[in-house]
Amino acid sequence: MRQKFYFLFFFLFPILVLGQANTEKVETYFQRIRNNDAMLQAFFLRMPKGGDVHTHFSGAPFGEFLFENAVKNNLWIDKKTGEIFDKKPNNENAVPIQSIRKEAYFADLKDRAISLITTKNYTNFNAAIPPNTHFFNTFSLMNPMTKGFEPELLKEMKKQALLENVQYLEIMFIKPSYDKNDEKIKKYFSKYDSLLISFSKKRGETDKIFEEMYQYLVKECNFSDFARKHSEKIANWNRKSRLENAADSNLTVRYLNYCPRTTFPTDVFAQMLLGFLSSDMDTLLVGENIVAPENADVALRDCWLHMQMFGFFHKKFPQVKISIHAGELTPELVTPQDLSWHIEDAVRVGKANRIGHGVAIPYESRNYETLKFMRENKIAVEINLSSNEFILGVKNSEHPVMMYLEFGVPVVISTDDAGILRTTHSYQYFLLGKRYNSLTYKDIKQIVYNGIIYSFLKDSDKEKAKKLLDQRFATFEKMIVNEVMK
Numbered sequence: 001m002r003q004k005f006y007f008l009f010f011f012l013f014p015i016l017v018l019g020q021a022n023t024e025k026v027e028t029y030f031q032r033i034r035n036n037d038a039m040l041q042a043f044f045l046r047m048p049k050g051g052d053v054h055t056h057f058s059g060a061p062f063g064e065f066l067f068e069n070a071v072k073n074n075l076w077i078d079k080k081t082g083e084i085f086d087k088k089p090n091n092e093n094a095v096p097i098q099s100i101r102k103e104a105y106f107a108d109l110k111d112r113a114i115s116l117i118t119t120k121n122y123t124n125f126n127a128a129i130p131p132n133t134h135f136f137n138t139f140s141l142m143n144p145m146t147k148g149f150e151p152e153l154l155k156e157m158k159k160q161a162l163l164e165n166v167q168y169l170e171i172m173f174i175k176p177s178y179d180k181n182d183e184k185i186k187k188y189f190s191k192y193d194s195l196l197i198s199f200s201k202k203r204g205e206t207d208k209i210f211e212e213m214y215q216y217l218v219k220e221c222n223f224s225d226f227a228r229k230h231s232e233k234i235a236n237w238n239r240k241s242r243l244e245n246a247a248d249s250n251l252t253v254r255y256l257n258y259c260p261r262t263t264f265p266t267d268v269f270a271q272m273l274l275g276f277l278s279s280d281m282d283t284l285l286v287g288e289n290i291v292a293p294e295n296a297d298v299a300l301r302d303c304w305l306h307m308q309m310f311g312f313f314h315k316k317f318p319q320v321k322i323s324i325h326a327g328e329l330t331p332e333l334v335t336p337q338d339l340s341w342h343i344e345d346a347v348r349v350g351k352a353n354r355i356g357h358g359v360a361i362p363y364e365s366r367n368y369e370t371l372k373f374m375r376e377n378k379i380a381v382e383i384n385l386s387s388n389e390f391i392l393g394v395k396n397s398e399h400p401v402m403m404y405l406e407f408g409v410p411v412v413i414s415t416d417d418a419g420i421l422r423t424t425h426s427y428q429y430f431l432l433g434k435r436y437n438s439l440t441y442k443d444i445k446q447i448v449y450n451g452i453i454y455s456f457l458k459d460s461d462k463e464k465a466k467k468l469l470d471q472r473f474a475t476f477e478k479m480i481v482n483e484v485m486k
């Protein structure tokens with residue numbers, strides 16, 4: 001007993017008190033520099049970031065890396081537009097990229113190629129296309145540069161995370177696939193697709209038909225095998241993406257499954273089923289999401305149906321976590337009716353543990369009730385400031401981040417698509433600190449912790465991650481106090 005007391009008094013107690021004192025000093029320093037952009041950038045670059053839990057694999061690598069990879073693999077390039085192809089296209093301007101490497105115009109062409117797949121030079125080259133269209137176009141243009149290079153690109157993501165003092169990545173990686181040409185699957189499509197669309201006014205009846213579809217896919221179409229193959233593929237790429245000399249030993253990576261919300265209902269259901277099945281059988285795959293433009297026609301038409309599907313699968317697989325892109329909308333993109341309920345449905349019907357973006361919350365009919373529901377049920381919102389600024393044109397006080405905080409909803413800060421948007425996790429914190437002046441350093445520190453607390457790591461891993469974050473903050477604050485403030 002006495003030994004324990006001595007331990008507490010002489011060892012633990014001074015650490016706690018000194019740690020607290022350092023936090024106070026860093027708070028003072030932060031308030032002093034918060035209006036100086038350069039000093040604030042430096043501060044947030046070095047600050048531990050905890051976890052980035054909303055990051056798309058296909059949008060994360062920088063254009064420069066993708067282009068170099070295309071050169072290395074001698075892919076094809078359109079000499080005029082900079083578009084890259086994985087094999088010879090039916091296009092007279094296309095040449096193997098290495099054949100023009102020494103040409104004088106190559107550097108300009110590289111710049112153009114990068115601007116096609118990112119926001120670089122957007123105002124010079126691509127401003128004729130609306131920002132949200134340009135953004136979503138980049139994915140198919142990037143496809144030839146990402147497909148087949150998964151481990152290399154994962155390595156790049158890890159290097160970037162380490163550079164920025166990020167300790168945990170939860171990556172929306174690759175969607176599961178199944179054989180769409182199988183006769184039994186074709187029968188499934190033709191039987192259920194029109195049935196699901198005609199359901200639009202009979203919301204209560206979906207579970208019965210979902211159960212039928214679920215049984216058919218699992219029993220007749222070997223969906224457990226597809227799910228197993230998917231999880232093996234992820235595990236294999238995860239293994240191959242280890243960095244040399246165990247450089248990533250302090251970085252934890254988990255993966256989220258997802259399905260696109262722009263395809264036909266039976267396909268969304270089938271992909272979602274594979275996402276839930278494989279998340280249920282794997283420790284690297286931790287949950288399910290839904291992606292693609294929320295304002296697309298089919299996405300708007302079927303949003304209610306997709307939320308019913310999430311609710312159904314939540315009952316089947318209660319331990320699989322759910323994050324839903326919801327409310328990535330503005331009054332300019334959709335009608336007031338379409339703007340008025342997506343977040344509410346995602347948390348109440350879709351049973352989301354987290355929502356992505358949530359920008360439309362001010363415009364939802366039951367905005368205050370939904371915010372209260374999110375607070376009471378500890379449903380976090382993933383805030384992506386640069387993404388919302390470019391794609392939606394929403395920033396500063398038009399952005400609802402302070403509204404969520406005001407209502408006590410857990411907020412996490414994430415990157416969405418750092419490579420396309422040419423941004424970093426540090427820069428997202430910079431924007432938060434610069435734009436929202438009432439936030440203190442301690443508030444921001446809590447938001448960093450939220451990236452671990454509301455991650456989909458299992459509890460024991462979460463505890464370890466929190467301890468690691470404690471250590472990193474102690475080191476960071478000591479450095480600021482002893483080496484920066486002097």
Ligand SMILES: [Zn+2]
Nearest residue numbers: 056325356416
């Ligand atoms: Zn996203």
